[in-house]
Amino acid sequence: MLSVQGIEASYGAAQALFGVDLTIEAGQAHALMGRNGMGKTTTIRAICGLTPAQKGDITFQGRKIAHLPSHKIARAGIGLVPEGRRCFATLTVRENLIATARPGAWDVATVSKLFPRLEERAGQMAATLSGGEQQMLAIGRALMTNPALLILDEATEGLAPTIRAEIWAALRALKADGQSLLIVDKTLKEILPVADACTILERGRSVWSGPPDALTDDLTTRYIGV
Numbered sequence: 001m002l003s004v005q006g007i008e009a010s011y012g013a014a015q016a017l018f019g020v021d022l023t024i025e026a027g028q029a030h031a032l033m034g035r036n037g038m039g040k041t042t043t044i045r046a047i048c049g050l051t052p053a054q055k056g057d058i059t060f061q062g063r064k065i066a067h068l069p070s071h072k073i074a075r076a077g078i079g080l081v082p083e084g085r086r087c088f089a090t091l092t093v094r095e096n097l098i099a100t101a102r103p104g105a106w107d108v109a110t111v112s113k114l115f116p117r118l119e120e121r122a123g124q125m126a127a128t129l130s131g132g133e134q135q136m137l138a139i140g141r142a143l144m145t146n147p148a149l150l151i152l153d154e155a156t157e158g159l160a161p162t163i164r165a166e167i168w169a170a171l172r173a174l175k176a177d178g179q180s181l182l183i184v185d186k187t188l189k190e191i192l193p194v195a196d197a198c199t200i201l202e203r204g205r206s207v208w209s210g211p212p213d214a215l216t217d218d219l220t221t222r223y224i225g226v
């Protein structure tokens with residue numbers, strides 16, 4: 001459903017991506033891995049049109065999207081849960097959810113079923129939620145757009161173990177439901193059981209792609225640092 005071929009991207013004069021390839025099949029969970037600063041967030045930003053690719057191709061559901069503005073890429077069916085959550089602090093949980101709604105299977109009721117805590121806190125300002133609840137809200141907001149592909153950038157970073165477990169359980173449920181996922185996360189023991197395929201980035205290039213069971217200790221030591 002998504003094919004990224006040879007993309008390059010820069011922040012001003014500083015080039016961050018030098019050739020990233022990535023293929024995601026429909027209904028699969030794809031893990032994007034690599035050490036800090038290797039280009040994971042930039043790859044996601046390029047896919048979403050936030051830091052547009054200057055070279056290479058991005059094809060989503062048969063359509064070339066690399067040249068599209070970010071709102072059109074979102075409308076084409078790519079939902080992003082950005083690093084750092086970014087909910088509207090002064091809107092309630094319910095208002096945050098409604099703000100991104102587009103017709104489809106995901107609505108306030110189905111999101112509340114996935115994350116019952118959001119229902120309990122429906123009338124509360126987003127700013128008053130815990131970090132984990134804000135992350136659930138960020139995922140809920142992205143789901144409300146009814147994306148064909150949901151992208152999550154470090155969705156469990158800095159959260160307590162019980163909340164992390166809840167979020168991973170939700171991601172497993174989404175996958176079981178057929179949702180296509182692109183997940184950036186640093187915790188291999190959490191991401192690998194969920195992933196159907198992995199891509200490793202090293203200094204702005206994709207250096208390895210394959211199923212999780214083909215990921216050797218040698219590769220993880222070399223490129224992920226564990």
Ligand code: ATP
Nearest residue numbers: 011014015016034035036037038039040041042043
């Ligand atoms: P992390 O796990 O730390 O988030 P990452 O793999 O997501 O790392 P990126 O954030 O994509 O890596 O960064 C790739 C490169 O681009 C790094 O060299 C980084 O310093 C640089 N970079 C990222 N954001 C900017 C920016 N806004 N301006 C300039 N350079 C940037």
